[in-house]
Amino acid sequence: MTAQESHATPPGPLQGALDHERYCAELLAETERLRAALRGADLTAIVPTCPDWTLAELARHVGGAHRWAGELVATRATDLISPADVPGAAGPDDDSPEALDAWLVEGAERAVAALREAGPDAAVWSWSPDHRAGFWARRMAHETVIHRADAALAAGADYVVPPELAADCLDEWLQLCALPEAAGRWAEHADGVFGPGRTIHLHATDSPTGLHAEWILDLTGDRLAHRRAHEKAAVALRGPLTELLLALYRRRSVDDTGIEVLGDRSVFDAWLDYASFS
Known part of the structure; x- marks a missing residue:
């Protein structure tokens, strides 16, 4: 199975493009990249x-999210486990950078x-419609991707x-934003976001051969x-993946990137104001 092939699971709203082992490997790799961004940085910043x-x-x-997800999967949880009940999830007792680094690892x-032992199709509670261990492999990989960006931007590290x-991280974000639960949560902020002709085209200008990295967000x-x-579309954004x-995760303003905006930018700005889990 290649990296771009998905594991043979029933299609669903949160289906990923990578296989289970790739998500597991990327979770480890992204944690290592996060550690590298933190190494030598002012942790009080x-x-x-x-x-x-x-x-x-x-x-x-x-690190707490990793432990929480791991506990859910290891115990094959059928209901929510409070993060407060997961041993070690609050962090290391020692505040030193070395202790924090070892705790992250x-x-x-x-x-x-736990994820590798369970396999992608093991039944596990989640807050999403996808109640499989595979959901947590993908979610934790991408959780680490985005928070590594936070760390890198704060520490001045490469990202x-x-x-x-x-591309799969962007896919997952759109899948989460499309859930009925998200629409219900954000309903009071929906004025001016949806309506006739309101569409957004995202075009990655640096995607490698074989990776179709273009998206349409249909808000009609x-x-x-x-x-x-x-x-x-009403507005197109062209730039590095x-x-x-x-930009979609609101970690960096379009104005501070190499992204070119063509068309009615207000459509994209309204979407950004609407789509946030913060």
């Missing part, structure tokens, strides 16, 4: 994209061990995401519909 956190608190959030390795992973109904496609991902 405020994270501009998550201003309620310092870098140390960001790292504890990521241990949490990611534990999560991946590069493997193209297939970045009462909630998001999306597809990978090359079509005319990683920059498109950061």
Whole structure:
């Protein structure tokens, strides 16, 4: 099975493009990249994209999420487990950078061990419609991708995401935004977001051969519909894949990137104001 082939599971709203082992491997790799961004940084520095956190608190959030997801999978949880009930999820007792670094490694390795042992189709509780261990492999890989961006932007570190992973991360974000639960949660912010002619085209200009990295966000109904496609839209954004991902996740303003905006930018700006889980 190639990296771009999905595991043979029933199609669903959160189906990913990569296989289970690839997500597990990327979770480990992204944790290593996060550790590299934190190494030598001022861990008391405020994270501009998550201003309620310092870098140390960001790292504890990521490592805690790894441990929580790993516990859900290892126990084959059928209901929510409180993160407060997961041993070690709050972080290391020692506040030193070395202790935090070792804690991050241990949490990611534990999560991946549980995910690999379970396999993608093991039944596990999740807050999404996808109640399989495979959901958590993908979710934790992408959770780490995005929070690594937070760390890199705060620490002034380089930020590069493997193209297939970045494209799938953008896919997952759109899939989450399209869930009925998201539409219900954001309903009070929907004025001016949806309506006739309101479409967005995302076009990655640096995607490798064989990776079709173009998306249409169709806002003409009462909630998001999306597809990978090359079509005319009310507004088009053209730029590097990683920059498109950061823009969609509101980690970097389009004005601070190499993204070219063609058409009615207000359509995209309205979408950004609407689509946020923060």
